[in-house]
Amino acid sequence: MLTVLRRRDFALLWFAGVVSLTGDWMLGVALPVAVYALTGSALATGGVLVANRLSALALGSVAGLFVDRWDRRWARGSWGRPFGSTSTRRYGAARGRPAG
Secondary structure: OHHHHOOHHHHHHHHHHHHHHHHHHHHHHHHHHHHHHHHOOHHHHHHHHHHHHHHHHHHHHHHHHHHHHOOHHHHHHHHHHHHHHHHHHHHHHHOOOOOO
């Protein structure tokens, strides 16, 4: 495991994933705490927890159903353009690769 983390690009990607997951879990803890602090209602707090989990379950299942049926190259290309094309092009240009 440690030999893989010696590769700079992979280590940066791995670290970014850890930071992202940490933020997701912190939100999952902080949001119900904030709701309970503001409302004092266990019912509202439970509603926040249920809404968080059900939305991930429902949307994740539906998205997985569609993405599995699509051409992978099209799915990656269509999602990559709005979310990461600029940074990807900048990264490629900085590494001496043609943008595009």
